[in-house]
Amino acid sequence: DAMVIQNPRYQVTQFGKPVTLSCSQTLNHNVMYWYQQKSSQAPKLLFHYYDKDFNNEADTPDNFQSRRPNTSFCFLDIRSPGLGDAAMYLCATSRTRDSPDTQYFGPGTRLTVL
Amino acid sequence: AQSVAQPEDQVNVAEGNPLTVKCTYSVSGNPYLFWYVQYPNRGLQFLLKYITGDNLVKGSYGFEAEFNKSQTSFHLKKPSALVSDSALYFCAVREEGRGSTLGRLYFGRGTQLTVWP
Numbered sequence: 001d002a003m004v005i006q007n008p009r010y011q012v013t014q015f016g017k018p019v020t021l022s023c024s025q026t027l028n029h030n031v032m033y034w035y036q037q038k039s040s041q042a043p044k045l046l047f048h049y050y051d052k053d054f055n056n057e058a059d060t061p062d063n064f065q066s067r068r069p070n071t072s073f074c075f076l077d078i079r080s081p082g083l084g085d086a087a088m089y090l091c092a093t094s095r096t097r098d099s100p101d102t103q104y105f106g107p108g109t110r111l112t113v114l
Numbered sequence: 115a116q117s118v119a120q121p122e123d124q125v126n127v128a129e130g131n132p133l134t135v136k137c138t139y140s141v142s143g144n145p146y147l148f149w150y151v152q153y154p155n156r157g158l159q160f161l162l163k164y165i166t167g168d169n170l171v172k173g174s175y176g177f178e179a180e181f182n183k184s185q186t187s188f189h190l191k192k193p194s195a196l197v198s199d200s201a202l203y204f205c206a207v208r209e210e211g212r213g214s215t216l217g218r219l220y221f222g223r224g225t226q227l228t229v230w231p
Contacts, residue, residue, distance in 0.1 A: 006157075031216075042204060042221035043158070055216065090157050099146040099208045099217035100165045105157040 003027070004106035006091050012112045013081055021076040021109045023091030029104075031097055032074040034066060035090040037108070043090055049074060050097055078111075086113045116141050116209045120222035127195050127229055135190040135225045137205030146208040146217065147188040149179055152224075153201045164188060175199070195229045202226050 005024045013019040023032065031050050035043035047056045049068045063085070065077040078085055088110050092103040117140045127133045139145060146165055150158040162173025169181045179190045188205060202224045211217020 004157075040202075040224070042223055045218060048216060050214075050216075088155075092158075097211050097213070097216045099144070099211045100163075101217075102148070102160050102163060103219055104160060105150070108155070108157040110155060 004091055004093055004104055006089075006106040006109050008109060009107060010110050010112070012114065013078075014114050015082065016080045019078050019081055019111065021078075021089050021091075021111070023074045023076070023106055024072050025091075025093045025106075026072070027093055027095075027104065028071065029093035029095050030071075031094045032068060033092040033094075033103065034064075034074070034076050035092065035105075037088040037090055039087075046076075048097075081111070081113045083113050086111055116207050116218075116220045118205050118207050118220055118222035120203075120205055120225045122225050123223070124226045124228065127227070129197050129229050129231050130194050133192050133195040133199070133227065133229070135203050135205075135227060137188045137190065137222060138186050139188060139205070139207045140186065141207050141209065143210045145181075145183075145186075145188075147179075147181065148206040148208065148219070149173065149177070149188075149190050150204045150206065150221075151201045152204065158204065161190070195227075197229050197231055200227055200229045 007022045033048040034046045037043040068074045088108045091106040094101040094103045148163045149161040164181045205222040208217045
């Protein structure tokens with residue numbers, strides 16, 4: 001089945017220690033997104049890639065970076081995690097940026113910062 | 115500006131009874147409306163969407179949603195609830211986007227559905 005895969009499912013890191021989260025997709029979609037979801041809140045868009053074109057949301061902290069080496073993979077790098085960065089990180093994909101297109105989400109990575 | 119309201123933080127229903135999870139929206143332009151479900155420690159699963167056409171949209175797992183333009187609502191419904199339907203449900207509206215402009219997805223706060231046996 002075509003799908004969005006995230007690794008690891010659970011990640012524990014120490015305050016200030018860089019961490020990388022991984023997302024891959026077999027849907028061959030052009031757009032990949034990273035969302036942050038804190039407990040019992042709605043997901044918040046951090047950035048998205050349209051093909052190799054990176055688009056940052058205006059309020060995304062500089063601490064968050066992303067890489068997309070090819071169509072299938074996208075990485076979220078948190079350079080110096082703080083306690084406030086503990087959250088579920090969701091990767092999503094869609095075929096285009098057009099409004100009717102559905103965004104399909106991966107299972108998420110739960111990040112704990114000690 | 116786009117926004118979504120889910121007026122109920124929690125909905126409780128007995129198994130076998132019909133369920134409704136409410137959603138109202140505000141959007142400039144055409145409404146593109148989505149429902150997602152999230153189980154504990156999992157990502158969001160797409161249930162259904164309204165783009166255009168019939169006001170009653172059928173989706174996964176027996177869910178359906180009714181689009182009402184005059185009331186700006188998009189309520190999620192199921193005729194007979196199951197215990198396994200217990201989860202967090204998000205309504206979302208997508209702003210106009212085409213080509214180089216992203217149609218961002220705006221989520222409601224979510225409604226926790228509990229179906230008791």
